[in-house]
Amino acid sequence: MRIKLFEEFKEFAVKGNMIDIAIGVIIGSAFNKVVDVLVKEIFLPPLSFLTDGINWENKKFVLREAVIENGVVKPEEIAIGYGKLLEVSIDFIIIGFTVFIIVKFMNKLKNKGDDPKNPKVKTPKDIELLDKINTQLEKQNEYLLSKNKNTSD
Numbered sequence: 670m671r672i673k674l675f676e677e678f679k680e681f682a683v684k685g686n687m688i689d690i691a692i693g694v695i696i697g698s699a700f701n702k703v704v705d706v707l708v709k710e711i712f713l714p715p716l717s718f719l720t721d722g723i724n725w726e727n728k729k730f731v732l733r734e735a736v737i738e739n740g741v742v743k744p745e746e747i748a749i750g751y752g753k754l755l756e757v758s759i760d761f762i763i764i765g766f767t768v769f770i771i772v773k774f775m776n777k778l779k780n781k782g783d784d785p786k787n788p789k790v791k792t793p794k795d796i797e798l799l800d801k802i803n804t805q806l807e808k809q810n811e812y813l814l815s816k817n818k819n820t821s822d
Contacts, residue, residue: 700764700767704760704763704764704767705760707763708756708759708760708763709726709756712759712763713725713726713756713759724752725752725755725756726752726753726756727750727752728750728751728752728755729748729749729750729751729752730748730749730751731746731747731748732747732748732749733746733747734746
């Protein structure tokens with residue numbers, strides 16, 4: 670049982686699944702840093718400028734103010750921080766849009782590569798083979814249709 674599990678894990682790792690996951694995690698964390706800087710340094714400052722310098726990250730609805738007696742905070746402040754939600758929402762929109770553009774671009778490249786009639790892109794062997802099979806099937810169908818028409822006349 671253990672040997673089979675180890676063999677399955679080895680096959681999983683060698684096939685590239687584990688490597689693909691690791692690459693995705695590394696790129697994702699780097700991408701997160703880029704988006705974080707993009708939101709905090711590019712998008713929030715103009716938004717803050719348009720709203721008279723409001724710092725959105727610290728915006729909150731205070732439900733109960735903190736009371737300080739003799740330098741000690743008795744009941745702590747209770748607040749709903751909506752500024753972080755706004756910041757994270759902008760992050761989400763940027764990430765979602767960026768992923769959409771990347772996937773759209775990759776699909777466009779993939780579709781070009783899958784088109785066997787496109788002379789600019791080298792078509793993968795499996796696609797070429799499928800195209801040849803498809804062409805042969807179309808010829809066979811035409812032949813059978815013409816043969817059936819001749820026998821029925």
